[in-house]
Amino acid sequence: MAESHATAVHAEHDHKPHGWRRWVFATNHKDIGTMYLILSGFMFFVGGTAAMAIRAQLFKSGMKLFDPAMFNSLTTMHGLIMIFGAIMPSWVGLANWMIPLQVGAPDMALPRLNNLSFWILPFAFCLLIGSFFVPGGAPAGGWTMYPPLLQQFGASFPMLIFAIHLMGISSILGAINVVVTIMNLRAPGMSLLRMPLFVWTWLITAYLLIAVMPVLAGAVTMQLTDHFFGTSFFNAAGGGDPVLFMHVFWFFGHPEVYILILPAFGVISEIIPTFSRKPLFGYEAMVYATASIAFLSFIVWGHHMFTVGMPVAAQLFFMLSTMLIAVPTGVKVFNWVATMWRGSLSFEPPMLFAVAFLFLFSIGGFSGLMLALVPADYQYHGTYFVVAHFHYVLVPGAVFAIMGAVYYWLPKWTGRMYDMSLAKWHFWLSVIFVNVLFFPMHFLGLAGMPRRIPDYAPQFTDWNMVASIGGFIFGASQLLFPYIIWKCVRSGKPVEANSPWDGAHGLEWELPSPAPYHSWQTPPSAAVLAHGAEH
Amino acid sequence: MKRARLGRLLGTLALAFAGGSMPAWGKSGWDELNMMHGVTNVSTRIYALHMMAFWVCVCIAAVVFGVMIWSLIFHRQSRGAVPDVSLTHSTKVEVVWTAVPVLILVGMAVPAARLLVKINNNTDSQLSIRVTGFQWGWRYQYVGSNVSIISKLSESSTAASMMHSGISPTSVPHYLLSVDHQLVVPVGEKIRLLITSIDVIHSWWVPDLGVKKDAIPGYINQASFTIAPNKPGTYRGQCTELCGRGHAYMPIVVHAVTPAAFEAWLKQKSAAQSEAAAHAPAAAAASS
Structure with missing residues (x-):
């Protein structure tokens, strides 16, 4: 009793530096998590601005707002910024905030490393975005950076490579921190198979990051030496091989797409049980399915390059391994559906985003299955069908999961409730217009429109107009998101209970709201652990 | 004469419906929805494979989304649904929903593999x-x-x-x-x-x-x-x-x-x- 009183008093006098020192020298996982989330939110709007410019250029055939080279820069930077600037850092931010709270740890295991891994990022992004302002403009070879095309860009080329290096270092450091925290700082009694699914999926994601970010760094470094030091790794004229880069890049690139989506699986596995008021169905199957997906992600990279002329046996192998991923992914979807089955569902904003995730991510999964069939891929590859596919898994997939996570945990972070009806407006506008934006792209791709083109034949105009209008409204409605958060922080109604959600379980909901600056300084007792896990 | 015109009209309609053999380029607008049949044996078979995969996906979606929509409508708190918290796991259903997709995938992989081998045969060209x-x-x-x-x-x-x-x-x-x-x-x-x-x-x-x-x-x-x-x-x-x-x-x-x-x-x-x-x-x- 006396001990808990002392903890409470302590919590009121959080020792924290004030002013800029609090942020620049930050070692607190909550501060660093907040900085990650704000930075990624900012980058989401930067990448979104590029997307709006792209959709404006593609509004109709013959539209010429941008020079083709500038258009290529916009698509390249949109991809790089959204992947490395928006989605990845927002997952790291959520990991920072939630993993210590969920496993009963006082902080991340390596707080100073944590500070470094965050503060690398603004510099990386400055290099990346700064490349727009150097002679020759920003890189315009696509986010996949294939040589020899990438070798044709001037001053922006080394900037891109070093930005990739920095973002890679940041990701590796962040991933090491996640692994060490989860492995060493779990509350006594929390065995691996009692961890929340968000922690599980992040643990697996962290291993993927550690495995593949160095591969990307190696691939781009070889391009750097090809460009400046006369090597010929990828230069056919010097005995090198441009296809080698594709293999190495996609050996990184495919696990990378699971780095973007596995934490989303974790978030959905937290939200759906809460608002179904039922425990997650098939917890262990979910863990094993996630691990299987991660393993398979290393042996499917060839499906990004079915048209480069691989031997038939290799194409067959990559087709079959890719189709196999549908099995554990299906298991996950079926378990979520079974969680909702015979539950008691309510539709607060986090649940709305989670349900939309289930439907729309599945659509992205279906087109993924179609793309796995090599003969069909010969027609789909490099067209808007592919663009539709990966935007379905990344926007109503990863991005919706991030928004759902923010709406789920925001009351815990701020101790305040956000404007529920505005958040529902945000949801409905997003879910309607994300489909208006991306669904017609399936049609465009099947009808023969290649991706990454600044202008197209007139018969593609109608569906492009629809997509552009959907894009503009989707983009504009995202402005609601920062406004809702700002309004919540400023003047949201205080949340009295530990948890605003009656169906929520887990250690984070055993803490007061807002979560104290220093939490779990003593590990949760067995009783607290049991209460947190109880259903 | 009349019959010939009717025949031509029907032919045009059939072609338009099939969408393929009329070059899709050059038409304008909203009917640009699907892959073209094309004019080679391979392109026609690719189209068939694409449509097979599409309908398989539609069927799976109908089942999965059907169950989801059922839950969304009938298992909601506002209708007084009481959660059945005993429903936490079942090895039997996990095995079923692992095995059934494997069978479906095998059914899709076989024709795809056959066609793949055919497409990559570049011998005997004239x-x-x-x-x-x-x-x-x-x-x-x-x-x-x-x-x-x-x-x-x-x-x-x-x-x-x-x-x-x-x-x-x-x-x-x-x-x-x-x-x-x-x-x-x-x-x-x-x-x-x-x-x-x-x-x-x-x-x-x-x-x-x-x-x-x-x-x-x-x-x-x-x-x-x-x-x-x-x-x-x-x-x-x-x-x-x-x-x-x-x-x-x-x-x-x-x-x-x-x-x-x-x-x-x-x-x-x-x-x-x-x-x-x-x-x-x-x-x-x-x-x-």
Whole structure:
């Protein structure tokens, strides 16, 4: 009793530096998590601005707002910024905030490393975005950076490579921190198979990051030496091989797409049980399915390059391994559906985003299955069908999961409730217009429109107009998101209970709201652990 | 007479419905929804595979989304649904929903693998053409003949595509899909393409032929197609691998004619090119 009183008093006098020192020298996982989330939110709007410019250029055939080279820069930077600037850092931010709270740890295991891994990022992004302002403009070879095309860009080329290096270092450091925290700082009694699914999926994601970010760094470094030091790794004229880069890049690139989506699986596995008021169905199957997906992600990279002329046996192998991923992914979807089955569902904003995730991510999964069939891929590859596919898994997939996570945990972070009806407006506008934006792209791709083109034949105009209008409204409605958060922080109604959600379980909901600056300084007792896990 | 017209109308309707054999390019608008059948055996089989995969996905979606929608409607708190918290796991259903998808996948993989092996068989071709991608256009060389064609975006499209051109794309025939010199091929013969590039990676795609293959410096990739004998016509496609600022401006146009017409064209072209070659050194000598 006396001990808990002392903890409470302590919590009121959080020792924290004030002013800029609090942020620049930050070692607190909550501060660093907040900085990650704000930075990624900012980058989401930067990448979104590029997307709006792209959709404006593609509004109709013959539209010429941008020079083709500038258009290529916009698509390249949109991809790089959204992947490395928006989605990845927002997952790291959520990991920072939630993993210590969920496993009963006082902080991340390596707080100073944590500070470094965050503060690398603004510099990386400055290099990346700064490349727009150097002679020759920003890189315009696509986010996949294939040589020899990438070798044709001037001053922006080394900037891109070093930005990739920095973002890679940041990701590796962040991933090491996640692994060490989860492995060493779990509350006594929390065995691996009692961890929340968000922690599980992040643990697996962290291993993927550690495995593949160095591969990307190696691939781009070889391009750097090809460009400046006369090597010929990828230069056919010097005995090198441009296809080698594709293999190495996609050996990184495919696990990378699971780095973007596995934490989303974790978030959905937290939200759906809460608002179904039922425990997650098939917890262990979910863990094993996630691990299987991660393993398979290393042996499917060839499906990004079915048209480069691989031997038939290799194409067959990559087709079959890719189709196999549908099995554990299906298991996950079926378990979520079974969680909702015979539950008691309510539709607060986090649940709305989670349900939309289930439907729309599945659509992205279906087109993924179609793309796995090599003969069909010969027609789909490099067209808007592919663009539709990966935007379905990344926007109503990863991005919706991030928004759902923010709406789920925001009351815990701020101790305040956000404007529920505005958040529902945000949801409905997003879910309607994300489909208006991306669904017609399936049609465009099947009808023969290649991706990454600044202008197209007139018969593609109608569906492009629809997509552009959907894009503009989707983009504009995202402005609601920062406004809702700002309004919540400023003047949201205080949340009295530990948890605003009656169906929520887990250690984070055993803490007061807002979560104290220093939490779990003593590990949760067995009783607290049991209460947190109880259903 | 009346019957003939009716027959033609029905034929047109059927074609429009099938969407394939009428080149989809050039039509405008909302009916551009699906993959084209194309004019080769391979492209037709790809279309069938695509539709099979599509309907499999639709069926799975109907079941999964059906259960979800059922829960969303009938298992909601506002209707007084009480959660059944005993429903936490079942090894039996996990096994079922692992095994059933495996069976479905095997059912899809078998026809896909068969077709894949067929497509990649480039033997027994009657004509080989070397295709070389460059920034930004294509060069075609007929193997066993001196005929060589440089194929670039047509002048009318080039003019209309310029910044501030003021030319409406709809006023240009086949805007961005027409070239100055078409690739001419015979119908009914198996044609093998030997594809490479001299600068960056390009990709040679004609949807109606069911052929897409990357043109990569240092590599010679093979692809082949046989256009159905009753399908002479003009088939259009585009480069599908980002290759710089001219990526959207290097279309592919294949003009398929009868074998007899092809032989005549090749002979005439060959004679014209030998003549040009014979004149060229003389002209060069005269100018120096």
